[in-house]
Amino acid sequence: MTDQLESFRSETRAWLEANCPETMRSPMAGEEDFVWGGRTFKFKHPDQKLWLDRMAAKGWTAPMWPKAYGGDGLSNAENAVLAQEMKRIHARPPLFSFGLWMLGPVLLEYASEEQKLEHLPKIVRGEIRWCQGYSEPGAGSDLASLQTKCEDQGDHWLINGQKIWTSYANEADWCFCLVRTDTSVKHEGISFVLIDMQTPGVETRPIKLISGSSPFCETFFTDVKIPKDAMVGRLNGGWEIAKRLLQYERTNISGFGSVGGVSGDLIEIAKANIGLENGVLADGDLRARIAAHKMAERAYALTTQRAMEEAKAGQNVSHMASMFKVAGATLNIERCELMLEAAGSRGFGWSGEGFSPEELAVTRGWLRSKGNSIEGGTTEVNLNVVAKRVLGLRDTQ
Ligand SMILES: Cc1cc2nc3c(=O)[nH]c(=O)nc-3n(C[C@H](O)[C@H](O)[C@H](O)COP(=O)(O)OP(=O)(O)OC[C@H]3O[C@@H](n4cnc5c(N)ncnc54)[C@H](O)[C@@H]3O)c2cc1C
Incomplete structure (x- = not known):
């Protein structure tokens, strides 16, 4: 096994050296460095497209998905080697995608063969960009209160309602959406559908934020007709799929190293900006806090590794997604705070040539990290969930 892995490592290293363009071997500094794919996506640099196409052709935008759907069928161990080898040369992820992180895994589990063959390869190749139609003005934390109505019209479904906080809905091609198909029950009256954003009656309105950007939208559905085969899983069976998708979302958000694109090395940043005294960081207080954070990061990494091993051994670790989401988001927020502090005045940059891409990434990553404790379900x-499902504590009300 070890020999096999080692030969996989050397092949992977050689392939990455030959195929990852030099320009794709540096940290991402701003939004335009993130490749989200989709029909209308504008690549900032031709190498982004080249890198995406090469990785997609190799099956390495979704390395663990089966080859039949565009992945490479890698094992956990091979996938970890690929990640290590990419990190070694500072290779950027070729694609950021809700399709890869959230929708794809639930399609693999719940979709029909036709739905898998239709949607998964397009996600792998970055051809279709997906958005998530979950939250509504009256349904955030209590998501199952959602009211967007989906009615059976014989030969099609008819959808009416409103979503909110739909990240990048105005740039997405398709939406995976929770709808109400039975008003007489709560959780058991929800279904999971796939909606082409080009369908007449779909309208998005970007919500402008104080930073000037508009990453969120209000999304309106007015008499939107979608085909009968656009439903994933069974009628009124959407809540189970919704929860499973949230587990993937939470696990992804908890991969704190990748959130916000802040991939810089905290210790190196601190050394460069604070300086050393007698071989250690000159600021004793910051030094102690960075050390404590690094220990927590290490413990977290070991815990996620343990969960992965348990999952491989067939144990059910699904309840851990909420624990990892809380811990990962908290650690990421703390890491971004420390990086900003360590960067000193170099961490105040927002744009312009006076700051390096790495420095700009620190500021933007810090701002982005603020949403980590809210998205995918708040920390509270x-x-x-941890109290009820993991610790078995009862409601006191
Ligand atoms: C960066 C970001 C991206 C997002 N992207 C999307 C997206 O693409 N698609 C989508 O559908 N949604 C998206 N959301 C929305 C997100 O899922 C919701 O904001 C989140 O679920 C919280 O819902 P809410 O905003 O309605 O807050 P509320 O549910 O109103 O909560 C308000 C406050 O009350 C607390 N609270 C609520 N209920 C309880 C309780 N039972 N016990 C203790 N405290 C409680 C919450 O923790 C929070 O502090 C995104 C949010 C962020 C920040």
């Missing part, structure tokens, strides 16, 4: 709500 996930703590409730």
Whole structure:
């Protein structure tokens, strides 16, 4: 096994050296460095497209998905080697995608063969960009209160309602969406559908934020007709799929190293900006806090590794997604705070040539990290899940 892995490592290293363009071997500094794919996506640099196409052809935008759907069928161990080898040369992820992180895994589990063959390869190749139609004005933490109506019209479904906080809905091609198909029950009246954003009656309105950007939208569905085969899983069976998708979302958000694109080395940043005294960081207080954070990061990495091993051994670790989401988001927020502090005045940059891409990434990553404790279910709500499902504590109300 070890020999096999080692030969996989050397092949992977050689392939990456030959195929990852030099320009794709540096940290991402701003939004335009993130490749989200989709029909209308504008690549900032031709190498982004080249890198995406090469990785997709190799099956390495979704390395663990089966080859039949565009992945490479890698094992956990091979996938870890690929990640290590990419990190070694500072290779950027070729694609950021809700399709890869959230929708794809649930399609693999719940979709029909036709739905898998239709949607998964397009996700792998970055051809279709997906958005997530979950939250509504009256349904955030209490997601199952959602009211967007989906009615059976014989030969099609008819959808009416509103979503909110739909990240990048105005740039997405398709939306995976939770809808109400039975108003007489709560959780058991929800279904999971796939909606082409080009369908007449779909409208998105970007929500402008104080930073000037508009990453979120309000999304309106007015008499939107979608085909009968656009439903994933069974009628009124959407809540189970919704929860499973949230587990993937939470696990992904908890991969704190990747959130916000801040991939710089905290210790190196601190050394460069604070300086050393007698071989150690000159600021004793910051030194102690960085050391404590690094230990927590290491413990977290070991815990996620343990969960992965347990999953491989067939144990059910699904309840851990909420724990990892809380811990990962908290650590990421703390790491971004420390990086900003360590960067000193170099961490104040927002744009312009006076700051390096790495420095700009620190500032933007810090701002982005603020949403980590809210997106994919808030920290409070996930703590409730941990209390009930992991610790078995009862409601006191
Ligand atoms: C960066 C980002 C991206 C997002 N992207 C999307 C997206 O693409 N698609 C999508 O559908 N949604 C998206 N959301 C929305 C997100 O899922 C919701 O904001 C989140 O679920 C919380 O819902 P809410 O905003 O309605 O807050 P509320 O549910 O109103 O909560 C308000 C406050 O009350 C607390 N609270 C609520 N209920 C409880 C309880 N039972 N116990 C203790 N405290 C409680 C919450 O923790 C929170 O602090 C995104 C949010 C962020 C920040």
